[in-house]
Amino acid sequence: MPGPHPTDPIADAFESHRDRLRAVAHRVLGSQADAEDVVQEAWLRLSRQDTDTIHNLGGWLTTVVGRISLDALRSGRPRREVSLDDELTAFTVTLDDAPAPEELVLLGDSVGLALLTVLDSLRPDERLAFVLHDVFAVPFAEIGTILGKSADATKMLTSRARRKVQAAQLPECDGRRQREVVHAFLGAARDGRFEELLQVLHPEVKFTVHTPNGPFVTLGATEVATRAQVAGSAARGHAVTVNGHPGVVSWSEDGAPLSLLAFTVACGRITAITAVIDPAKLALMDLPTPV
Template sequence: MSGTHPADPIAEAFEAHRDRLTAVAYRVLGSHADADDAVQEAWLRLSRQDTDTIDNLGGWLTTVVGRISLDLLRSGRTRQTVPLDDRPSEFTVTLDSDPAPDELVALGDSVGLALLTVLDSLRPDERLAFVLHDVFAVSHAEIGIILGRSTDATKMLTSRARRKVQAARQPASDRQRHREVVGAFLAAAREGRFERLLEVLHPEVKFTVDTPDGQFVVLGATEVATRARVAANAARGHAATVNGRPGVISWNEDGTPLSLLAFTVADGRITEITALIDPARLALIDLPNPA
């Protein structure tokens, strides 16, 4: 870590808390870059602090990172969580034979990208309270200090945030219907059934393809349907959940990833398709393999 020395006991103590601090900041801010900035700022503040006055270093650092993250959220200076076609390193991908990310995430376990999207709908103070309490088990009293609120007011804030998160989580029945729509699209692509493709595609569907030569975007159901060959290859792949959305992974014979597709479905039609077929970008993603 820049600015620390391995022989420095304070630096060593900070490093022992780094992973947790980074996890807190990332889940509050939704950006790895912002999380790194927040943790680095916490180190700078610690290096200027008389550590003899700190009784609980972990608690002190969590409070500092929480305050820094809250300030970033309130100021609007955070980097927005971008679509998966712009941040391949932040894909969360599981095979559909495995538990889906949102099925693994109870309100108190680690938060995946699907839930980060939900958290974007919360106010900064709600987001911080929910993440610190329900994910990292920080007490309402400690959170109240960060927010400048009473313990009771913080409890109410966390409860309100929790209700919003629970209301926004997609029901299992919806996930199944979305996968069925994607399945119909893949079958039509494989069989070359143009009219069927038009039925499952939204008229203003957006199809983004990342290739070694760059990113290409196609708009409109007719245009997308005529370019469904990429999806036809994926039809022989393995169903997956990509950032909480239905998707497909395909592999080459040597076991290297061939393509990753993710679909957004609304009102029974596909509104967006992202296809990643650039080997260099695919290599950045921790992709599961059924073998």
């Protein structure tokens, strides 16, 4: 996908905001692919703008991304459903003991699939206001500029959206709990503790393994538990964050990547696992170096 030139100072400034912009669009639209499109459109608009008129680039870009995302929600056009498996080359993988971009912390520590389900029930303006204010701490006045409302009206809108979210009584699903679930799964897989595997797997869990011979999919907790050796063997790898999801990466002695695991955890149970053991696919991914 074309983008800003790396030696352009405006491009460098844009790149410093890219991760946050992608996180905003992703949380509003619920699709990583759509979020990338929104960020790219924001860059195109910036490239056509007289930057001397922009006094706060971060605020300007957040406003633009918010407006593009809101237009997408209001248009009612189907959002692209791109699964974790289909975004392998777009994975953002960071070591858990390395400084993580802000959006990875937010995506990892906020409620996940359950919250997205509730957000889908909100009106477009409610969804945008809630995400921008309660997740990204954007002031009401700035959100109001996007929505064409006063700061007070935006505050009331956000409060209404917050009440709807709270009324859903979402279970606790923070990043620490997600990692505890993944750690329990890896330990049980490594030691062959079948019953403990069943306790942390959702009954309809999907396990996709990308091999040199293509992807292989296993469905259901019992089937996944009996085929968890691939994940268990990677338990000695290094914990990472994969597009906001807990994961594990492992390397060979010469530093070549051996495997990458990414987990989707919904309120105490693993609902999806993606394992990449195909060297060709691993080579295309921007993975961290061995530690």
